[in-house]
Amino acid sequence: MFWYEERSSxxxxxxIVLFLLTNKMKAINRLFDDLKLALPRFSAKV
Known part of the structure; x- marks a missing residue:
């Protein structure tokens, strides 16, 4: 019984770790998309 509880925890x-990782990856992907959109405008200014 104890072994089963240990495994379930x-x-x-x-x-939880996988959930947090996928959320982080989504946030990072969104940041990269924003950067891709911002880069042409930024380089046009320069």
């Missing part, structure tokens, strides 16, 4: 932790 580990899998829960892994799920």
């Amino acid at each position: 580990v899998s829960a932790t892994i799920n």
Whole structure:
């Protein structure tokens, strides 16, 4: 029983980590998209 509880808590932790990682990746992708849009305007100014 204890071993099962231990495993479920580990899998829960892994799920949380994966969730946070995917959220971070989405945020980073959004930042990159913004940069791609901003770069032409920025280089046009320079």
